[in-house]
Amino acid sequence: MDTTGAGALVKALEDVGCEVIFGMPGGAILPAYDPLLDSVKIRHVLVRHEQGAGHAAQGYAQATGRVGVCMATSGPGATNLVTPLADAYMDSVPVVAVTGQVARSVIGTDAFQEADIRSITLPITKHSFQVTDPADIPAVIAEAFALAASGRPGPVLVDLPKDVQAAPVTYTPAPPADRRRPAVSPVQVRKAAQLIATARRPVFYVGGGVIRSGAARALFQLATRTGIPVVTTLMARGAFPDSHPQHLGMPGMHGTVPAVAALQRSDLLIALGTRFDDRVTGSLPHFAPDAAVVHADIDPAEISKNRRADVPIVGDCRDVIAALNAVVTATADLTSWWEYLNGLRTSFPLGYDWPADGALAPQHVIERLSTIAGPEAIYTSGVGQHQMWAAQYVKYERPASFINSGGLGTMGFAVPAAMGAQVGAPDRVVWAIDGDGCFQMTNQELTTCAIEGIPIKVAIINNGNLGMVRQWQNLFYGGRYSHTRLNTHNRLPDFVKLADAMGCAGLRCSDRSEVDAVITEAMAVRDRPVVVDFVVGQDAQVWPMVAAGTGNDEIMAARGIRPLFDEEDE
Amino acid sequence: MTTHSLSMSLRNEQGGLARVVVLFSSRGVGVERLSLRPAGPGGLFLLDVEVALPPGRSPAQLVEQLRRLVDVREVRHTDEELELGA
Numbered sequence: 001m002d003t004t005g006a007g008a009l010v011k012a013l014e015d016v017g018c019e020v021i022f023g024m025p026g027g028a029i030l031p032a033y034d035p036l037l038d039s040v041k042i043r044h045v046l047v048r049h050e051q052g053a054g055h056a057a058q059g060y061a062q063a064t065g066r067v068g069v070c071m072a073t074s075g076p077g078a079t080n081l082v083t084p085l086a087d088a089y090m091d092s093v094p095v096v097a098v099t100g101q102v103a104r105s106v107i108g109t110d111a112f113q114e115a116d117i118r119s120i121t122l123p124i125t126k127h128s129f130q131v132t133d134p135a136d137i138p139a140v141i142a143e144a145f146a147l148a149a150s151g152r153p154g155p156v157l158v159d160l161p162k163d164v165q166a167a168p169v170t171y172t173p174a175p176p177a178d179r180r181r182p183a184v185s186p187v188q189v190r191k192a193a194q195l196i197a198t199a200r201r202p203v204f205y206v207g208g209g210v211i212r213s214g215a216a217r218a219l220f221q222l223a224t225r226t227g228i229p230v231v232t233t234l235m236a237r238g239a240f241p242d243s244h245p246q247h248l249g250m251p252g253m254h255g256t257v258p259a260v261a262a263l264q265r266s267d268l269l270i271a272l273g274t275r276f277d278d279r280v281t282g283s284l285p286h287f288a289p290d291a292a293v294v295h296a297d298i299d300p301a302e303i304s305k306n307r308r309a310d311v312p313i314v315g316d317c318r319d320v321i322a323a324l325n326a327v328v329t330a331t332a333d334l335t336s337w338w339e340y341l342n343g344l345r346t347s348f349p350l351g352y353d354w355p356a357d358g359a360l361a362p363q364h365v366i367e368r369l370s371t372i373a374g375p376e377a378i379y380t381s382g383v384g385q386h387q388m389w390a391a392q393y394v395k396y397e398r399p400a401s402f403i404n405s406g407g408l409g410t411m412g413f414a415v416p417a418a419m420g421a422q423v424g425a426p427d428r429v430v431w432a433i434d435g436d437g438c439f440q441m442t443n444q445e446l447t448t449c450a451i452e453g454i455p456i457k458v459a460i461i462n463n464g465n466l467g468m469v470r471q472w473q474n475l476f477y478g479g480r481y482s483h484t485r486l487n488t489h490n491r492l493p494d495f496v497k498l499a500d501a502m503g504c505a506g507l508r509c510s511d512r513s514e515v516d517a518v519i520t521e522a523m524a525v526r527d528r529p530v531v532v533d534f535v536v537g538q539d540a541q542v543w544p545m546v547a548a549g550t551g552n553d554e555i556m557a558a559r560g561i562r563p564l565f566d567e568e569d570e
Numbered sequence: 571m572t573t574h575s576l577s578m579s580l581r582n583e584q585g586g587l588a589r590v591v592v593l594f595s596s597r598g599v600g601v602e603r604l605s606l607r608p609a610g611p612g613g614l615f616l617l618d619v620e621v622a623l624p625p626g627r628s629p630a631q632l633v634e635q636l637r638r639l640v641d642v643r644e645v646r647h648t649d650e651e652l653e654l655g656a
Contacts, residue, residue: 121587123596127640130584147640301634 001099001171002069005164006031006133008137008171009098012141014041015173018069018354021294026073027113027179029100030167033224045423047522048444050077052416054084055442057421058093062403063378064216064427067148068093068420072271073100075113078159079120081513083410085155086124091235092212092406094153096144104132117560121334126156127287134169146177151213152299175542182298186313189323192270194295196331199268199292201337205251205280208235208275208406215317216240216399219272222321226331229341231255231259233280235406236273248341249350252280253546254388257348257563260340260546260555264564265340266291268364273297276306277407296320348557350392352540359537360510360562362386362461363393369431369459370394372519377429378421380404382414382438385467388542390433412441419445428456429523436462436488436495449529450503457522458504458531463538464489471541473563475559489535499531571622574629578636579644582606582615586641590617593635598624605653614643 003011008031008411013021015534020043027031034042047053050072057068072081078099088095102111104260120129127141127147137160144156182317196202210219216239224247230240231251240247250528251263263269263280269291282285294301296308296317303312313320352363366389373379375397381387381404396402405413418432439460449456461467466484473481488495499506505525509518509532522530546555553564580586587606594601600622608617623629636645643648 112575119588122585122592126638152638299634299638301631301638304628307629542646 007035010035012138016145022056023071028074028162043211050080052445056420057415059417060424064424071098075115076397078117078221087408088155089124094148095155101161126154127556130159134167138174138427142174171442188313193327204230205271206236207274211237211399219320237402242395258344271295282552355537362536366393380418380435383409386435386461411438432458446502495533505530508533575648581641
């Protein structure tokens with residue numbers, strides 16, 4: 001087939017199964033946009049800012065398990081993708097970014113809208129290509145997709161100089177990609193099974209890799225067969241049903257007391273697709289001091305990075321857990337372990353106080369949202385207090401139902417990620433649980449949603465402040481609230497009017513008695529996006545909390561209450 | 571700081587060397603000596619490098635991080651006191 005580089009690009013994207021591109025055209029990517037107009041297989045969603053395109057590709061990828069694609073022009077278009085690429089790198093999200101570049105003849109001359117995006121993104125991509133021969137385009141696109149989706153997933157950049165897009169070329173399909181996964185060592189699996197058989201206080205420490213690899217069902221089988229407690233990290237919420245009695249919740253800085261205690265008091269961590277992030281471990285020397293560690297991960301560079309593994313297992317979680325299921329037969333008597341953990345569960349359940357001034361409790365809003373929208377919905381969040389409450393108070397029952405920015409902690413993630421998730425899962429209700437600070441960073445994509453028929457729902461947990469920063473200022477800076485007040489309680493902006501201006505339904509709720517009715521009203525809006533401004537109290541704090549840099553034993557169930565620390569003192 | 575010698579086979583088109591060097595810089599690894607030369611067919615290069623690791627960082631982990639790079643075809647420790655795979 002005789003075509004151009006641009007035609008080859010579109011054909012190659014069709015051939016690898018790309019069904020949607022989130023992007024924005026500009027000078028250096030113009031040739032690629034011309035054949036895109038004629039593609040019947042690829043939908044293009046015209047975003048309002050390239051960052052939105054990148055996060056939408058992430059949301060799409062996480063909702064569907066497929067590779068998300070974003071496209072931008074050279075220079076500022078490409079640099080606006082840097083944050084989503086860094087985010088996708090940290091959270092192992094398969095994304096391919098296609099960027100225009102200035103013509104080969106002027107690369108390196110500081111040409112108009114020239115930025116060396118390949119170099120800029122070196123440390124935040126799995127790999128990046130700059131195509132210099134149009135004949136290479138099909139193979140590069142095929143390799144980019146294979147790289148993004150295989151092994152530990154992640155972002156890949158393909159940079160296309162404008163003259164390469166315009167050059168005539170004959171399209172030759174790329175050979176199918178190699179989809180083999182690394183073999184799991186049966187020796188290591190047997191060693192792990194031996195430890196599991198004798199441990200008195202084992203715990204499954206489940207990370208996002210279990211979701212990425214589609215291993216939730218296998219995990220359910222392994223966990224229920226063994227009766228071992230399960231904790232799911234921020235990236236793994238939904239990998240094991242919240243309703244299951246073996247699930248102790250989320251560990252980490254804002255984890256539940258029993259989940260944190262399960263790690264701290266454990267004699268065997270069975271870590272699956274997780275990377276011992278500092279937000280989970282707290283101070284490393286004080287983390288799970290008595291535990292042996294089985295660590296399974298597809299990325300050998302993560303094993304023994306922060307905590308030495310006694311039994312390292314390199315492999316895809318699907319394969320590792322299947323192998324464990326085949327050999328794990330017995331466990332020790334876990335009765336006293338469960339008695340201890342259930343005691344903590346009873347004494348220190350997740351909970352919150354209603355603000356004394358009669359303001360709406362943000363946790364209540366999220367609890368009701370979870371109940372009314374249910375576990376079949378997809379929830380996204382930004383970063384901050386609302387994100388932690390979304391992790392704590394939404395009940396997740398299935399994988400890929402919570403999409404958030406864990407590793408990079410990108411404010412503004414929720415709205416564009418929800419847009420991408422809704423495109424990938426058009427039959428599901430998608431709720432973006434957002435903060436008033438986060439929302440103001442990326443809400444322009446609501447216009448995109450309104451125009452493109454992407455009916456996401458946004459719950460702004462509007463506490464008038466950069467809430468998590470304010471919480472730290474309250475706890476660690478003597479209550480000196482330096483530059484955290486956003487004035488959103490003074491309706492600057494007025495989110496209802498803003499929603500209306502962007503073609504969305506806008507609702508507001510500031511009273512407990514109205515919460516259910518407003519959520520139900522929002523659920524009934526199906527023909528356009530809907531934004532609910534939940535005006536909540538500014539003083540609510542996220543508890544429990546392990547203060548940064550301290551050991552997990554110092555977890556505070558609430559201010560001044562240290563259940564594990566006190567117990568040791570006595 | 572501990573010093574270690576690594577030797578890798580590198581595809582050095584499109585900034586392969588830059589990717590290795592940026593990895594060192596991102597991970598807080600110092601470069602004390604570096605030499606690059608063409609090696610064999612297929613556009614492969616041999617990169618010998620002496621690196622300084624911050625305390626607590628293992629060379630085995632650095633090797634795994636280098637292996638993640640698509641352009642790095644092979645990495646070897648060349649100093650003898652290293653405990654590979656420990």
